[in-house]
Amino acid sequence: MQKNIPQFGLYGEGRWIDDPEFVHIEDIEARSGELGWRIKAHQHTQLFQILLLNHGSVQVKMDTETRYLEGKWAIIVPPGIVHGFRFSPETDGSVLSISDSLLEQTPDKLGKHTQALTTPGFINFNRLPEAFQHVRQLIELLEYEFQQVHEGKNALIEHLLKAILVLVVRHQVATSPDAPLSNDDTLINRLKILVNERYKNHLKTLDYANQLNVSEKKLNRVTQQAFGKTVVQLVHERLMLEAKRHLVYTQKSVEEIAYDLGFKDAGYFSRFFKRQEKLTPGKYRQLSDPIAL
Structure with missing residues (x-):
């Protein structure tokens, strides 16, 4: 066990994310597969992350809470949250990482419930197959655009990113028992x-x-x-x-x-x-x- 909580840009990369418009997307297997499907507990102080599980299972440690998830889930990891994962082998899914400064530019586009993005969350898409398909299609299209060189690429990535966040906020709020009740x-x-x-x-x-x-x-x-x-x-x-x-x-x-x-x-x-x-x-x-x- 270490003296301090490990902090990374992306996991295993000891550099801070200096780009205020940083966006990164990769398969879960790309980073965890070569590490025995285990991601040790760590923090990102400048990154917001969404993990979308298509199939497989994972044991999640989020600060002091441990949960076991299987099937179709979205996991919301705001900046500063200590988190670790133990995936079952061959778990399929994506990890979307967004600079917190870029995220701060979008609240007015997401509606009044943007505080949902500041709270760790778990969205059970096993019960929402149609909604899951919408999010997955947007994630897959975003990943495709990152790999291409097309006119209007940046504009399309921006719109896809906002659409993904809108859907995440919508379902995070709808499934959260702790959503604030105040109008202020x-x-x-x-x-x-x-x-x-x-x-x-x-x-x-x-x-x-x-x-x-x-x-x-x-x-x-x-x-x-x-x-x-x-x-x-x-x-x-x-x-x-x-x-x-x-x-x-x-x-x-x-x-x-x-x-x-x-x-x-x-x-x-x-x-x-x-x-x-x-x-x-x-x-x-x-x-x-x-x-x-």
Whole structure:
């Protein structure tokens, strides 16, 4: 096990993606086949990915969640999510990677539910054969265009990419039990971004409200409507997610993790973790089973 969570552009390539319009597509077998059909846990800080499984099976580790999928599925991997895969041999499918900066240019084209692309997701297309065919055909056409030299190639790739994202958002929202209920999507999205940026600072609800230029009462009301949780609970969830990532995927000591997450001492961090998880950090690490490490 490593000291830090591995970070890549594309898996196994130790370079960052500097192209703000980077798009890449390949078969699942192209990268995982030669690695024993196993992709070790890692992060992409600048890439959004969609894996489309045509047939076969995979054990997926997405942060602290492990799932086994078989048949026709789409797997949504936003930037920053720790993920690993163990595919059954001869699994067939595609991996579409998109620069997060390119993705940020498309929200107005995708409708009001674009937050679906910021959340890890699993779309069961075994129950949606017609929808699966639509997505697969677009993926195959996109892959074909990448291999050709034709007039209007870039324009067609752009349109295909947007069409794929629209369908993914549509079905991700339709199948997600955790879709926010609030009508104030803009405020919710701004809060989620701010919490992700500042959770290590252990700010109070009033601090977030001031930075978002709303009252503390309104901010808590909106988060309760959207998630059934307070702002403090959302911040604690983000702290716990990062703590679990480090406990499962790194060799950092509890003291190092506590310091990294902005806690003043390891004892307070351990008490906080046990209060949230009903386990000590050490026991959680002992019981965890990260795949493909």
